[in-house]
Amino acid sequence: MVKKEDLIFCYDIQLHRKIKREGYSYLTSAISLSDRKFWLYPRCIEIENIMKEHTKALNQLIIQLSNYSRGMSMEETAQKKKLFIHVPTHIVRNEGIYLNNDEFALYTRLCFLQFRNPKEKGNVLEMDHRKLMNFLKITDTRTFKKRINNYIVWI
Known part of the structure; x- marks a missing residue:
């Protein structure tokens, strides 16, 4: 019997395209109750690694764009470190x-x-x-x- 833990629900079309380019096929596609299309993939290490790389690339792009909008160059953004403030x-x-x-x-x-x-x-x-x-x-x-x-x- 297939459990929910054995499946990956992919709502991101860019991620879906990456997984498809790597040669993996989805089990089914459907529309959720909130009218969002999703693709259902079997859970495996290879697809999870693709997801991690995709998430990491998106996070880096978001940071670069936010810093670029503040007037920082992409080189400055790459060298920038996070600064945390301690609030009592x-x-x-x-x-x-x-x-x-x-x-x-x-x-x-x-x-x-x-x-x-x-x-x-x-x-x-x-x-x-x-x-x-x-x-x-x-x-x-x-x-x-x-x-x-x-x-x-x-x-």
Whole structure:
């Protein structure tokens, strides 16, 4: 008896084409209840490896495109390393401090900018508020001021 674990449901047409080019044939194709076409393949190591390569290539393309849209060249993108920001647990869990999503985005951006701040400047953080507004997708200065005021209240 064939179990669900023995099958691969492929909803990605590009992945389907890659698997087909490698010489594998699907068992059946159908349309899901949410009106999406999918192909059903038998689970095997070769097809799983094709899927992993496809996912890795897509992730790299997404990173390159997002960095390219920020003005970075493809060479700079390839050399770029990830940077993680540690946000204290009591802030993430809203223990005594309530942050909505927008205020949390502002908080993490300011943490990042403080981390990138040169040591000789101390605790002074110089920035262009328009760039910060653009980064946070804020178009109105009143909205920006309101978020800054809320941020200052819980510091």
